[in-house]
Amino acid sequence: MTKDRLDQADAAARLFAALTPWLAGLDQESLRPFIEPLERAVRLRHPEPGGLPILVWLDSLTETASVSTTPLVAELVETAFDLKWSQTYAAGDLGSRFLQRYGWTELVGQRGPFHSDEVAAGFMMLGPDIEYPSHRHVAEEIYVVLSGAASWSRDGVSNTQRPGTLIHHKSLIWHGVATSQDPLLTLYLWRGGDLTQKSEIQAARTPA
Numbered sequence: 298m299t300k301d302r303l304d305q306a307d308a309a310a311r312l313f314a315a316l317t318p319w320l321a322g323l324d325q326e327s328l329r330p331f332i333e334p335l336e337r338a339v340r341l342r343h344p345e346p347g348g349l350p351i352l353v354w355l356d357s358l359t360e361t362a363s364v365s366t367t368p369l370v371a372e373l374v375e376t377a378f379d380l381k382w383s384q385t386y387a388a389g390d391l392g393s394r395f396l397q398r399y400g401w402t403e404l405v406g407q408r409g410p411f412h413s414d415e416v417a418a419g420f421m422m423l424g425p426d427i428e429y430p431s432h433r434h435v436a437e438e439i440y441v442v443l444s445g446a447a448s449w450s451r452d453g454v455s456n457t458q459r460p461g462t463l464i465h466h467k468s469l470i471w472h473g474v475a476t477s478q479d480p481l482l483t484l485y486l487w488r489g490g491d492l493t494q495k496s497e498i499q500a501a502r503t504p505a
Contacts, residue, residue: 307379308346308376308379308380309340309376309379309380309404309409309410309411310340311372311375311376312372312373312376312380312404313338313340313404313405313410313411315368315369315372316335316369316404316405316418316484317332317335317336319368319369320332320335320441323441323463325463327439327463327465328439328463328486330488331416331418331439331486331488334413334415334416334488335405335413335416335418337413337415338405338411338412338413338416339411339412340410340411340412341410341411341412342409342410342412343410344381344408344409344410345381346378346379346380346381347381347382347383348378348382349382349383349384349400350396350397350398350400351382351397351398351399351400351422351423351424351480352377352378352382352400352422353424354422354424354425354480355374355377355422356374357479357480358370358373358374358422358443358444358445358480358482359371359374359444360444361444361445361446361460361479361480362443362444362460362482363459363460363461365460365461366441366442366443366444366460366461369443369484370443370444370482373420373443373482377402380402380404381402381403382400382401382402383400383401383402383403383408384396384399384400384401385401385495385496386399386495390498391430391498394427395427395428395429397424398423398424398425398427399421399422399423399424399427399429400421400422401419401420401421401422401485402419402420403417403418403419404418404419404420405417405418405419406418406419406487406492406493407492407493408493414492415488416486416487416488416492417436417485417486417487417488417492417493418484418485418486418487419484419485420443420482420483420484420485421440421481421482421483421485422480422481422482422483423447423474423476423480423481424476424480425476425477425478425479425480426476426477426478427475427476428473428474428475428476429473429474429475430473430498430499430500431450431453431471431472431473431498431499431500432471432472432473432496432497432498432499433469433470433471433472433496433497433499434468434469434487434490434491434494434496434497435468435469435489435490435491435494436468436487436488436489436490436491436492436494437466437467437468437487437488437489437490438465438466438472438485438486438487439463439464439465439466439485439486440463440464440466440483440484440485440486441461441462441463441464441483441484441486442458442459442460442461442462442464442481442482442483443460443482443483443484444460444479444480444481444482445460445476445479445480445481445482446458446459446460446477446479447474447475447476447477447479447481448474448475448476448477449464449472449473449474450471450472450473450474450475451464451466451470451471451472452470452471452472453471455475468489468490471499473499
C-alpha cells in the first residue's frame with residue numbers, strides 16, 4: 298500500500314474511532330438504532346482521496362462549532378484532505394453554483410471505507426448562502442449539526458438550527474436546508490431502504 302493510501306486509511310480509522318463514542322455521549326434514544334450497526338461496520342475499502350471546491354471553507358468550520366461539537370469538527374478538519382469527497386447531483390439537477398458549495402464524504406456504508414449494509418454515516422458540507430432544496434428519500438435519516446447555523450425545513454416548516462442540534466427525518470419526509478453567511482457541516486446517518494439512493498427533489502430548479 299502506498300503512503301497516500303496509508304494516510305487515507307489512517308484518516309478514516311481516526312474518524313471512525315472518534316464517531317461512535319461521540320454519538321453515544323449525546324445520549325439520545327433516537328440514535329441507538331444507528332449506533333449498534335455502526336459498531337459492527339468493518340473496514341473493507343481504501344478509496345483514493347479526492348477533494349471538491351467545498352473544502353475551501355474547511356478552515357472556518359471550527360469557528361462556528363459549539364463546545365460539544367468542536368472535538369469531532371476538529372477531527373474532520375484534520376483528516377478531510379485524506380478522504381474521498383463526492384456529490385450526488387450534477388449541474389443539470391441543481392445548478393453549477395450549488396455544486397461549488399456542496400459535498401459529502403461517506404465514512405460508513407456501501408461506499409465508505411467502513412462497510413455496512415445496515416447504515417450509512419458521513420459528513421456533509423454546504424457553503425454560505427446556498428439552498429439544498431426540499432427533497433426526500435426512503436431511508437430514515439438523522440443529521441447532527443456540527444458547525445454553522447442554518448434554516449432547516451421539514452414538511453414546509455422552517456426553523457434555525459445550531460451546532461449540537463439533532464434533526465430526525467422519517468422515511469419520505471420532505472426536508473431541506475438553507476445556509477446564511479457561514480458554511481455548514483453536519484454529520485448524517487441513514488438506515489433502511491437504499492443507502493445509496495439519489496434523493497427526489499420536490500420542485501424543479503432552474504440551473505444556474
